[in-house]
Amino acid sequence: MSTRPKMEQSVLSDKAQRILILDEIDVKPGMTAHVRKAYRTEYLPGAQARGMVLEAAWQHPPAIDIPELPATLFYLWSVEGEAGWWKQRLSRKPDGSDEREDKHGFWQSIAPMTLGRKRRMLTDQPEDS
């Protein structure tokens, strides 16, 4: 596996470590476009407002939707360090109330179209690896 060049690693080590957040959503056959659209329109704007930066969005099967098959959608986000991570996690709505119900509401709304999902926090590997 390729790793980040040493020089770039040393530059980044002076800054807050970038934390990656990877959503992996297993979608029922025929529902891929619906979930993609819901994520883009109902989840993405709020996440961006919380300081999350969408780095990439991928899918399998690649390139095309095959309605006969389940699919997996991947969304890779980044935040700057622990402070950036807690900012998105402890976000509040404009009226000051907890945003967790809204977040939970979104995930519940797409649950009937999905088979399961994961969210994992990632970082660069330690230098001794």
Added chain:
Amino acid sequence: MFVSLRMFTLPEDRVHEQETIITALRGAAARLPGALSSWISPICSAAAINAGHIIWRMCHASETDAQAATASTQWLESIAPAIEGLALTGAGYRMSRSNVSPAGPGIWRALLFSCFAQSDPATVRELEEKTLLLPKYVPEIRSWGLNRTAWSEGARRIEYVWEQEYDSIDGLTGPYMDTPVHWGIVDAHFDADCPEYVVDPHLIQMVGEIDRTIMDGGQ
């Protein structure tokens, strides 16, 4: 050892009575039967979440002794009048999962929480197991306890008391929050964005200053 933990919230027009009530409670608690130790303190506003004004953490040899304390004449004559009109949130729990190291001044912090009704027991067990990793990776936690409640009182059910002691609040706001064990692993159970989300978002976090370890039951 069994702990009864109580948080009192004063009505807005009685907040100025906080110190008077604390003094009255301390005096009465010292004569209460069934109590091994009692720690009564104002709740620090720093890091407070849904917290009231006064904490009372009392240690007993057993749950029976805890019940004896509240059923005593001393309670009825001295404690009950002192807390009349205050909102009470409380929980009782056996200190079955803890590691207490005697130490000097610092802070005590507790997070009171519940899992959603009908939560998957395996996910709840995972939450407990992962939470127990935190003391291992956060050396600033000098004492800790993660215990299920035997009872709770107040507007909402409390299922867990996760308490720690630190040398200062910096241990809580710094290393405890910054460790990847917290944000990368444990917090998924508190995070509505994660499928592991299982903890009711109504949390209570209380912090109080301590002169010495209070989690040892006055040993």
